[in-house]
Amino acid sequence: MAPIRIGFIGLSTQGWAASGLVPSLFDPLLSPSYTLTALCTSSPVSASAAASKYSELAGRPVKAYHGENGFTEIANDPEVDMVAVSIKIPDHFKAVWPAIEAGKDIFIEWTVGNGLEETVKIAEAAKKKGLKVLVGAQANHGVAINKAKELVESGRIGRVLSTTAILSAPFFWGKLANPSFKYGYDIDNGEQRRLLSLKIRSQVPSAGATPLTIPVGHFIVALSHVLGEFTSLSAHGIIAVPTAKVIDAAGNETGEIFQKTAHDQVAVSGVLRGNGAYTEMSFANIHARVALGEQGRGRTLFKWIIDGEDGTIELREDGTGGGFVAIGEKRVFLNGEEVKLEEKAEDRLGNSGKAWLEFAKGAEGKFFGIDDAVRLHRAVDAAQKSINEGRTVVL
Template identity: 30%
Template structure:
């Protein structure tokens, strides 16, 4: 089968974040990735910027450069567009390609809010364009291992679960100029939509959804300093995004989740007290308990760093604790941590297996957006 012809949106050597470079490009340029995909175009803020990126990443003279989403959408030699831009640019850059019937892979969040995400999902219904979203935690090997362990009844039915998470890569009250949009919830990219969004989607993919839930949020630090990395200059800014969240509710009953089982999620955008593990997830069952810890904090599976994650099972009958073994596939091992699970999304899509792995399309992403909107806009 011929490789899927992919256009990358937002791959730039001058980007404020390096997600496209660190998470998408390694797989697409790997031997396995090249068997299934071929980068044929880049879309950046201008055609000149796209040309500079093509040269900078040594993508080859045949890769086309675009500065217009409409021109990209009109190219018949593109099968899939992969959007890695800032979230508030997702909608205008992807919409023309969706209208043209192209497949689309959009990083999470899908759009600034549930309404804009729903507009894209509705458009997809009309065009029939295949879509998937970068909620890669669902295909992470640790998450699949946890789900399989629960389905196998190792700890009996789940009675309750609790998560305590911190975003350790975030400063308490300072942010770079390039990331200052995290302070404005209107833009749609922030610690709630991204950090908590990935976290809660991952948890629900294991335990199922809430039947009912309530949340408390707080903006502990509304006053921030925004720093220019080049000049060192600082300016003051207000933040309207909660930096503290407590979410609690009742899970839907299933073959491995008991009626009335509770899920409590606590998140704080900062480092914890010294010596406290910045991520602890416990799943309490009838016959035992699972504990997952991550030295990298809230990003359990988005980062894909196995050395930071520890998973244990406590058997009540024997009062023993054993390690729950899991691993990446051999072909993933050579990829950087951030690329491992993104690569799995690409791989599953190419093989037509994304749905059976629980991959997220635009319609499913809207449901998660609606949950997060209720937290941000109560």
């Protein structure tokens, strides 16, 4: 089978796409299935630099596109089979829409669209065209996550009663803001405040790149994979650190200070409905705390406890993933004893690489797709509605 030819929107010489998404495509486990043929960045300078870098890695020319016109040009490139999108969330929709219209398969980072409404539109349009969509929410490929799932499903802790998680993101949403991520401090790019000003609280969406949509959203991917989906939930959020200072590339303060509107302390609690003998029903509590400043001082970055009638599973993070469930491997403990994690050859690809691997299998692949993303958005949206309205929301 011929390799899938990828055109990558948002692939520069540095950043998440460059460090977390694309390197595994050049691994021998994936290189027979994929080839990078084009990329698009914000400017001609960055596009030229990136094309030079990846042409050398690919051993063949990689075309360079730039700007919003590049979204359409890369989608219509006859040498592109699949368009990948990894840019600022508010720009996802306009970047991916030309690819859908061109009938190209898609990779798109979570949160797919900027909120539930955009994501549903993308899902419906992609289905109408018969397109395959791989969503960048890769927690379910983690070695530790799947070990926890195996322990639960084998009955090692008996019937699951409850689960509690502490999530962190020490360097995001805090007192200092990189200008490229300033939009993440806005609860949803201004839409929420507009609706609140009109007192249309029931229509307030969950959007943007906030602690609720990102750390909590990614964790719900793992939670659903291991224990089940929320059937009802309630949530609370506060802004503990109300302002942020903008810093430049060197980390120096620019003098600009702005008000944060995204909650930096979020708690989500609710009832899970599982689909196995040991996960029929359980209670979940998630606390995401960000704006912590320094990573040290004894802080727990990530801890996930699953309590059953006959024992406990605990997952901990040593700091390599910065508290995010989908990045960095976790340690697993069963009843206080560490469980050895045996890695397979594909685990060297990381979670994102394993998602690419599953997507390449076609109908047999197990990956987080567009229907999964819509379900996840409904849960996150329910949490935002609960925060705004002060009530439990049934899904």
